[in-house]
Amino acid sequence: MSIQNRESFLNNVADQLGRKRRSKGVTRPQYSVEPQWRVFEGATQDELIDKLEDQCRVIHTHFKRSTMDTLTEVISQSIEENDGHAVVAADDKRNDEYGLTSFYENLHDEGVAFHLWDPSKGRENIQFAERADVGITFSDITLAESGTVTLFNHQGNGRSISLLPRTYIAIIPKSTLVPRMSQAVRHIHKAHADGVDVSSCVSFITGPSNSADIEMNLIVGVHGPVKATYIVVEDM
Amino acid sequence: MGIKIGNAPFRDRVQEGIENDFMRGAVSSAQGRFRSGRLKAAEELGDWEDWRTLGEEIRSHTLQNLDYYLEQLSEQVSKRGGKVFFAQTAEEANEYIRNVVQKKEAKKIVKSKSMVTEEIGLNETLEKAGAEVVETDLGEWILQMDEDPPSHIVTPALHKNKEQIRETFASKKGYKNSDLPEELATFAREQLRKEFLSADVGITGCNFAVAESGAVTFVTNEGNARLVTALPETQISVMGMERLVPTWEELDVMVSLLTRAAVGQKLTSYVTSITGTKQEDEVDGPEDYHLVIVDNGRSKILGTEFQSALHCIRCAACINVCPVYRHVGGHSYGSVYPGPIGAVLTPLLDGYDDHKDLPYASTLCAACTEACPVKIPLHEHLVRHREIIVEKEKKAPRSERMMMDGFAKWGSHPAAYKLSTKMARKALKPWTKEEVIQSGPGPLKGWTDVRDFPAPSEQTFRSWFKTRQKGGRS
Numbered sequence: 001m002s003i004q005n006r007e008s009f010l011n012n013v014a015d016q017l018g019r020k021r022r023s024k025g026v027t028r029p030q031y032s033v034e035p036q037w038r039v040f041e042g043a044t045q046d047e048l049i050d051k052l053e054d055q056c057r058v059i060h061t062h063f064k065r066s067t068m069d070t071l072t073e074v075i076s077q078s079i080e081e082n083d084g085h086a087v088v089a090a091d092d093k094r095n096d097e098y099g100l101t102s103f104y105e106n107l108h109d110e111g112v113a114f115h116l117w118d119p120s121k122g123r124e125n126i127q128f129a130e131r132a133d134v135g136i137t138f139s140d141i142t143l144a145e146s147g148t149v150t151l152f153n154h155q156g157n158g159r160s161i162s163l164l165p166r167t168y169i170a171i172i173p174k175s176t177l178v179p180r181m182s183q184a185v186r187h188i189h190k191a192h193a194d195g196v197d198v199s200s201c202v203s204f205i206t207g208p209s210n211s212a213d214i215e216m217n218l219i220v221g222v223h224g225p226v227k228a229t230y231i232v233v234e235d236m
Numbered sequence: 237m238g239i240k241i242g243n244a245p246f247r248d249r250v251q252e253g254i255e256n257d258f259m260r261g262a263v264s265s266a267q268g269r270f271r272s273g274r275l276k277a278a279e280e281l282g283d284w285e286d287w288r289t290l291g292e293e294i295r296s297h298t299l300q301n302l303d304y305y306l307e308q309l310s311e312q313v314s315k316r317g318g319k320v321f322f323a324q325t326a327e328e329a330n331e332y333i334r335n336v337v338q339k340k341e342a343k344k345i346v347k348s349k350s351m352v353t354e355e356i357g358l359n360e361t362l363e364k365a366g367a368e369v370v371e372t373d374l375g376e377w378i379l380q381m382d383e384d385p386p387s388h389i390v391t392p393a394l395h396k397n398k399e400q401i402r403e404t405f406a407s408k409k410g411y412k413n414s415d416l417p418e419e420l421a422t423f424a425r426e427q428l429r430k431e432f433l434s435a436d437v438g439i440t441g442c443n444f445a446v447a448e449s450g451a452v453t454f455v456t457n458e459g460n461a462r463l464v465t466a467l468p469e470t471q472i473s474v475m476g477m478e479r480l481v482p483t484w485e486e487l488d489v490m491v492s493l494l495t496r497a498a499v500g501q502k503l504t505s506y507v508t509s510i511t512g513t514k515q516e517d518e519v520d521g522p523e524d525y526h527l528v529i530v531d532n533g534r535s536k537i538l539g540t541e542f543q544s545a546l547h548c549i550r551c552a553a554c555i556n557v558c559p560v561y562r563h564v565g566g567h568s569y570g571s572v573y574p575g576p577i578g579a580v581l582t583p584l585l586d587g588y589d590d591h592k593d594l595p596y597a598s599t600l601c602a603a604c605t606e607a608c609p610v611k612i613p614l615h616e617h618l619v620r621h622r623e624i625i626v627e628k629e630k631k632a633p634r635s636e637r638m639m640m641d642g643f644a645k646w647g648s649h650p651a652a653y654k655l656s657t658k659m660a661r662k663a664l665k666p667w668t669k670e671e672v673i674q675s676g677p678g679p680l681k682g683w684t685d686v687r688d689f690p691a692p693s694e695q696t697f698r699s700w701f702k703t704r705q706k707g708g709r710s
Contacts, residue, residue, distance in 0.1 A: 001319075002314040002318070002319045002320065003310050003311075003314050003319070003320045003322075004319075004320070004321045004322065004332075005321065005322040005323070005324070005328075006306075006307070006310055006320070006322050008322075008324075009306075009322035009324060009529075009531065010303040010306060010307055010322075011303075012324075012531075012535055013302050013303040013306070013477075013531075013535055013538065014303045016535045016536065016538035016539045017300070017302070017303070017538050017539050018539045021303055022301055022303055022304040023303075023304065023307060024304075026301045026304040026305075028297065028482050028483065028486075029293065029297050031290055031293050031294070032289060032290075032293060033286040033289050033290050034290065035281075035283045035286040035287050035290065036287075036290075036488060036489060036492070038283070039281075055502070059505075117519070119517040119518065119519055121519075122519060123519065125519045125520075126467070126519065126520055130429075130433065143503070145502055146501075146502035146503040147502075148503050148507075153518075153521075154515075154518070155515070155516075155517040155518055155519075158518070158519050158520045159462065159465075159466040159520045159521060160466055160467075160519075160520050163459060163462050163463065163466060180488075180492075181488045181491070181492065181503065182485070182488050184488075185484040185485055185487055185488040186484075186485060188449075188484045189448070189483050189484040189485050192448060192449045192484070197316075198449045198451060198509075198511055199511070200316070200510065200511050200512060200513070200514050200515050200518060200521055201465070201466075201508065201509070201510050201511070201514075201521055202451065202508070202509040203462070203506065203507075203508050204503060204506070204507035204508070204509075205505065205506060206501075206502075206503045206504065206505050206506070206507075207505055208505065209457065209458050209459035209505050209506070210457050210458070210505055211374045211375075211421060211457055211458045212391060212457075212499070213373070213374040213375035213378070213391055213392075213393055213458075214374070214393075214398055214401060214417040214420055214421065215262065215397055215398050215417065216262070216265065216266050216269055216391065216394070217417040219417050219418055219421040221421070221422075221425070222374060222421050222424070222425055222457075222458040222459060222460075223372065223425060223428060223429075223432075223458045223459040223460045223462075223463055224458070224459025224462060224463075224505070224506065225459075
């Protein structure tokens with residue numbers, strides 16, 4: 001039995017609401033206001049990148065720009081700046097397109113231990129990520145307002161990559177930028193309505209982890225990454 | 237532990253809070269920071285009132301159709317390999333979770349911060365069953381070591397200072413470094429990493445579930461909820477039955493309101509939505525997923541004049557502006573839910589018997605109502621609670637009832653009224669010093685314990701008015 005006690009529970013809810021149980025026919029109302037669509041309305045991709053850059057200062061995140069040609073150089077630099085001796089990256093179909101496959105293969109020659117997430121290796125992936133200094137993934141949708149990268153985690157993009165290493169590097173294709181979360185969730189909402197299953201884990205990540213639990217002092221870097229770098233790539 | 241924390245009478249708890257200088261300093265500075273963060277975030281948004289209106293409309297629609305959306309949610313979670321348990325009571329929820337844990341022969345459980353698990357007293361149940369439960373939110377971890385209840389729903393260890401925390405780490409975990417918050421946090425990171433990696437079961441709360449697709453969303457800054465949901469093979473999410481939204485589009489609005497109202501952030505570091513079990517070939521994420529939906533007194537609030545209290549998204553904005561909370565601190569409320577929302581919600585969930593003082597822990601200044609991102613009329617609910625306590629529950633103190641009866645008789649006899657207003661100044665003379673009474677007799681004592689009472693004027697209002705009408709001195 002995968003659902004237990006539902007009928008009595010929901011019948012009671014309906015009783016308390018003073019009406020018959022509703023199992024179908026409920027539609028969302030037309031809300032009287034929808035302020036979310038006014039945020040950065042009509043902004044160009046370049047303007048959104050500027051907003052993202054501003055927000056990165058607020059969220060303690062390094063912001064870098066690159067072209068398709070300079071991307072690997074910028075990543076290499078970022079790995080070095082973050083003392084990256086062990087690097088884990090997502091197995092993303094964009095790796096080839098962005099010239100990352102060969103770049104990653106060559107990291108070994110530079111004395112950097114590299115691991116590409118591989119579901120056939122099971123928990124070995126997690127063990128490597130736990131020891132890694134740097135984790136690298138692409139952003140699937142990037143929210144300019146809050147400085148957030150959205151990851152649809154999947155077989156090749158494990159949850160641990162952006163979580164366990166001390167430093168997280170997100171590669172942000174310029175085309176993935178949208179004003180705010182509203183556009184990202186509309187995409188998910190529509191895909192779901194079209195019968196596409198939403199990823200088992202959708203991660204909205206905004207900079208490194210932090211806490212204000214000790215005397216309200218902001219501490220950057222608690223359980224998740226201590227540092228974060230965003231690299232925006234001109235892909236359009 | 238459950239929703240009620242401690243057995244000391246309300247007055248004693250308040251006294252203890254007022255005497256705790258560190259706590260009061262910490263609370264007032266935290267309130268200042270939270271408040272200015274929220275106002276700044278609202279200002280940046282520009283049309284905050286529209287956002288609040290939208291938030292209220294979403295919450296109201298969802299609660300009106302709660303049975304529909306909960307059914308949809310459970311179908312979706314089940315479709316994605318999860319198991320759903322509807323728990324009418326705290327006991328049922330605890331029992332189900334204990335069974336899951338025992339079947340797994342789980343020894344270690346990691347938890348991310350969850351108010352509903354505090355409310356149902358889950359940790360106690362699991363510890364009794366022989367499992368080790370580790371709270372992984374930094375604030376909750378500190379409190380767990382000290383066996384101390386939370387005093388704020390967003391920053392639970394607000395009442396502790398860094399010296400106390402260093403002390404706790406040193407005595408309980410052999411910590412040897414300084415009381416710098418960064419060093420303390422680094423130590424927590426190292427210690428808790430081991431726990432995450434070796435845990436058999438992860439338990440979380442739920443900020444919002446998305447009915448249309450079965451996603452359960454966590455809003456955090458530390459990243460512990462991500463670890464709790466990524467590493468252990470079994471994962472249990474516990475949600476209050478009202479914590480859901482119809483679709484992903486409403487999730488956006490509610491999360492945007494929550495992070496701004498709670499901490500003034502546009503989004504927290506992590507907003508994580510997990511749906512059922514991990515998919516085939518996925519390495520991390522749970523193999524076994526359970527969603528426990530808890531009523532525990534909530535359904536009694538549906539269909540009543542208090543229904544909007546269930547719109548609460550636990551942002552603590554009301555707590556952060558409350559002048560009473562500022563002075564007495566979170567523990568004074570004797571509930572896992574402190575502040576204005578706690579004073580509204582606790583008597584509804586747990587009855588008036590133990591919590592009849594809470595609706596009086598308010599100046600009715602309405603700062604809470606103004607701060608609430610989903611427009612819950614908190615101070616109006618508090619007034620209504622007071623009416624019910626006095627009129628229906630007859631729980632007003634005997635002395636107050638006698639006084640009110642006396643006042644009614646006195647006020648309806650003009651001669652008695654006239655005589656006593658004339659006599660009041662003389663009668664109170666022995667207690668009067670320089671036109672104020674600092675330590676009054678009888679019923680005045682409750683007032684003068686905490687503030688001065690002005691001595692009755694030499695001239696009564698009536699005689700002043702009469703003179704004025706005759707064209708005399710006014």
